[in-house]
Amino acid sequence: MKSANSLSSQKNSHTSEVLNLRLYVAGKSPNSVHALNNLRAICQELLADDSWQLEVVDIFSNPKRALEDKILVTPTLLKLGTPDVRIVGDLSQRERVLAALDLVRYEE
């Protein structure tokens, strides 16, 4: 977290490592679609394109990976790191999402 805090507050700052994100969805289920849209909107707003990376995993086509990541419900966002951070839900609560992804510093 301390490293995250040291990141520049500017959008296009590429001083820190790339944010690696993995979103588990259940096909085109509404909450899953909302979660993907909300996440993309936040990232595109606050981060430079090269500073974030998102993998979307559909549990219907790839349930094994969900079991590997111990995912129980969809949508669940996984921030890969040490430790991993998990966020369940459609990511409509922006503050909570920002807090979990440690992106508060980029918020204007």
Add this chain to the structure above:
Amino acid sequence: MKADHLEEPIDELTKEKRIEDLARQLVETEAALQALTTGQVDAILDPDSGQPLLLSEAQIELRRTHDELMQQVRERTAELAHSNLLLQALIDTIPVGALITDSVGKIISTNATARNILGSDVRGTVEAPERDYTSYFPNGTRLRPQDYPLARALKEGRSVHDVEILIRRADGDERTILVSASPIQNSSGETVSVIAVFQDITKQKQNQIRLENEQARLRTIIENVPEGIVVVDEQCRILLTNPAADKIYNRPVPFGQELESHASLSLCYPDGRPYEPHDLPLTRSAMDGVTIKGHEMLIDWPDGQRRDLLVNTAPIRKEDGEIIGAVGAFQDISDHKQSQRRLERLLRRLEILHSMDKVILTAMAIDEMLEAVLPMIRELVPCQRASTITFDWEAGEVVLLGVNAEVETQLKKGLRLPLDEGWSLNKLTQEEIRLVEDLSTLDLPPSLVENLRDEEVHSFISVPLVAQGELMGLLNLGMQDLSRLNPDYQDILLQMADQLAVGIQQNRLQDELQRHTQMLEELVERRTAALRASEARFRTVFEDSIIGIALLDMQGRFIDCNLALQEILGYSEEELRGTVITTYLHPDDIVAEEDLYQALSNGELNYYQDETRFIRKDGQVRWSGLTITRIKRTMDSKLNFAIAMMEDITEKRASQEALIQTERLTIAGRLGASLAHEINNPLQSVIGCLGLAEEILDEGVEVRRYLEIAMEELERAAGIVEQLRDLGREPEMQKKELADLNALLEKTLLLTRKRCQNYGVEVNWSPATDLPLIPLVRDRIQQVLLNILLNAVDAMPNGGQLQVSTTLTSQPEGVHIRFADNGVGIDPDKLPQIFAPFYTTQPQGLGLGLYISKNIVEEHGGTIDVESQIGEGTTFTVWLPS
């Protein structure tokens, strides 16, 4: 978070990391839970197989089930609401009131009818209801909560029916309701509700009461009406009778028995035939439905009395017209019928009496009258024969005036029989009807009795005919026996006898009247003849009278005159007729005479008498004594005719004037002696005075006084002489002058002093003071006074007292001169004549003194009156106007 992970040996850092990890997991889990609960999760993964379960499908399934259920609920609810609505509407619409409770007695519903009947809503519980009315049993006891049908049904778990309750509403209205209550039980037999229904029977109740009252009234009426009321059933069995009916039947009534039993009631037709029970009016009404009104019948009572009944009967029908019986009303009209029969008889009687009246009034002869009247009598009092007899007292016979008989009779009109004791006249005159049971007991001629027997006459009734107390005759009715007479025959006969007697009397009076009229006519004829004779006599008197007589009309024109009048006036009757009588008078007298005639024709005078001058045809002026008398023919006082009587008094008048002159001379003679003395006295005085004067003249004394006396005496003597001269002189109209009457009287008294002394008459002279001067002719009045004084002295030959006085009068103004002597007085018979000419009681007098005096006084507009009493004296009173 696996348990094995916790059992790993851990260092501090790891420990811290692990705590941090756990906290993070906790936060993540919490957030995940939150996301799950807020619906942000799409699918759940099976932790064992990793098989995802999509959350949205489960939800859709769940919602679908829920929606189906909800739809069902809504539909059921709507159905329920609808049926509820219907139910409530139904309950509200039903015409009975309804109260519904739940299982514990809480009142949960009332319908509109209930609220309307009770005038209030009802809430609360059965035990403690909240409402605005109070409830009572019909007997007035208040209902306790447990008495309510609702409460009883709830408590007892069974229905309660038809409880009558009186409701006293808040608005004061009272209603009677009929209540039933039933519990409603569920399948397990528990009471879940109680419903009470009730209806307003106030009107029915009132009607019922009214009906009961009506019945009670009807019962009372039936019990008390004077008519007998009988009610029978459709078989005509008697169901009911009222007391009046029992009284009319007057025997036990066969209640409930068959029709035939009615025969025991002994009902008959008016002609006496008994009724068949089937023909009775009540039977016909009950069986044939006939209404019978005013039917008359008879009933025979056990005691033998037969009563008249008036019957009305009518069938009694149900509403559908079926006959269920009949009612009969009976009236006992026996008394009424009897009265009616009596009345009819009475009416007939009056009718006949009236006819008799007419006959009696119009019949000219007794025969004619009896011919009409006797049959009428026989109609009212049936008999074999009716006859009228009268009495010929002079011949001692009875005369049969008229007869009307059932059969041919031998005893006819005009029959005469000896009047003997058999008629018992003394009894008859007492206006009593005489009944003879058996003719043979009378002392009548045997042939008469035999003849009557042939006509089946064995008894008879004799009624006296009495008018104004006189027995005119008898009305005889011959009959077989007396048993069948009407009860009122006496009245009838007496009344008819009265009429008949009046008729007979009237007839007789008429005869008498005729005779009387004839007599009167004869009398009138005789009288007329006498009158004619009388008139002829009067005509003769008129024509032959030596006094002129004329008949004058209202204007004084001659209508008729006699020969004497024609001779007096010198004109013929033809010349005189139509001329006015006054045209023949002397011009100086015409006016006075016309005034008198006018007074006569006005009715102010009935007659007048006058001496007047007239001019004959030959031009001679002559004196007539004329008397004209008014003949009053009508009530009107205007003159119709006057009779004038005229006499030529020229010669008579001349001789009378000569007589007056002679009288005057006689008076003068009578005065002679007195006058000589009167004159001698003053002369003696004069002589004495003059002698005295001569004597004292020599002595040089004043002689004037004596000379004055002498002069006065001489003047007195001269006055006396003057008067004497006046007396002998022809009277001529002298002018009146104002004179002192007292002085004149004194002078006259002086003239008669000597004569009074000679007769021993004492004169008391009382003159009135302040007497006014009176207009008079001095000498003439003195002549009057002298005359009265001398008469007074003559009336007292043996002396006496003479009161002479003057008095003033006011209405009219004048002076009374009164001469009252206490001499012999004048006979009352002669008193009226003393002022007439030539009337005297003194042998030497001419009887003109008072006559002249009266004329003189009247010339002065005065009066002279005399009053006298034999032996007490005479008073003359002269009044002269001032």
